Amino acid sequence: MKPVTFNHAIQLAVLRIGVALTVLAKIWVEFDQLDMLFSQHGIIQEVLTKPLDISYVISLPKVIDFFGIQNEHLFLTSLYTVFGLAACFLLLGFQTKISAFICLLIHLMVFNGYNLLAFGFDGFLFSLLFYTLIFPVEKVFSFDRLIKGSTEVIAPDRLNLYLRVLQIHLCIVYFTAGFSKFGGQEWMNGTAIWKAINQPQFYTELTPFVKSLASYPWISAVLTWGTLTIELFFPFLIWIRWGKMQASLLIGVIIMHVFIAAVMGLQMFAWIMIVFDLSAFGGVLFRKPNLRFLAIFDRKSNTYEEKISGLNGCRN
Structure with a gap:
């Protein structure tokens, strides 16, 4: 069995590295505010979280109660330190x-215990952490592989299965997001983006500039309908092997998320979605890897490259 070629297997490395960087960014943002966010005397009191508690799921408040932890500050600091070390090792x-x-496990405890503070970002991070755990991400660009000197490879059909799970999940996410918007008055009349960037919670340094552009109705309509079109048709067009369709569509989706990060201040959400995009379909960005810098990593036969491309469903 020949090893999987670089430009496909690297998508698993993108998944692992992207998720690890996301966790480190989350820790960086939250570390100085742990007591305010997660202690029993924080901004979300137990009287609010208790009714939402589910008896059979593990959560941070349950762990604190079970062990009778008195010094919550020390516990939360230690927990997030372990969280950060694990993320560095994962990276x-x-x-x-x-x-x-x-x-x-740590993300799950926090996510379950403080779902009033959870957003879409946390749900996607949970999903990608789960995929990182069950997929063989340690077999690509990892110290584990280097230390063990392993020659074990990922079978083409197995790699295809792993990538297909990511791809189908991502397509469902975009289609449901677009379908939920379709028919909405603001999305149909082209004012959704204009109204979104005028909400105070989404203000960034670029907001005034974008607001000045979006004040022209046709620009607001283009941005609104463009977003809706990408989300609705991405799940279908991404499978079409015609010209540069796949690569152009993937780049368009990434640009959409960069816009969300820059204009609406949703950097973490945008980042986790870009990681999801590249983990699932990043291989379409490399058409002829053996003729580019990837050749230093991939010296396998063109025949095998064609076989993997066919299995992956993405023309490289």
């Missing part, structure tokens, strides 16, 4: 499965 691909499990 390097060292003890990858254990690191991914620790990251998933």
Whole structure:
């Protein structure tokens, strides 16, 4: 069995590295505010979280109660320190499965315990952490592979299965997002983007500039209908192997998320979606890897390259 070629297997490395960087960014943002966010005397009191608690799921408040932890500050600081170390190990691909499990467990405890503070970003991070745990991400660009000197490879049909799961999940996400918007008055009349950027919670340094542009009705309509079109038709057009259709569509989706990050201040959400996009379909950006810098990593036969391309469903 020949090893999977670089430009396809690297999507698993993108998944692992992207998720690890996301966790580190989350820790960086939250570390100085742990007591305010997650202690029993924080901004979300127990009287609000208790009615939402589900008895059979693990959560941070349950762990604190079960062990009778008195010094919440020390506990939360220690927990997030472990969280950060596990994310660093995951980034390097060292003890990858254990690191991914620790990251998933801690994120799950926080996510379950404080769902009033949870957003779409947290749900997507949970999904990608789960995929990082169950997929063989340690076999690509990892210290685990380097230390073990392993020659074990990912079978083409297995790689196809892993990528197909990511691809179908992503397509469902975009289609449901677009379908939920379709028919809405603001999305149909082209004012949704204009109204979104005028909400105070989405203000950034670029907002005034974009607002000045979007004040022209046709620009607001283009941005609104463009977003709706991408979300609705991405799940179908991304499978069409015609010209540069796939690569152009993927770049368009990434630009959409960059716009969301820059104009609406949703950087973490935009980042996790870009990681999701590249993990699922990043291979379409490399048409002829053996003729480019990827050749230093991939010296396998063109015949095998064609076989993998066919399995992946993405023309490279």
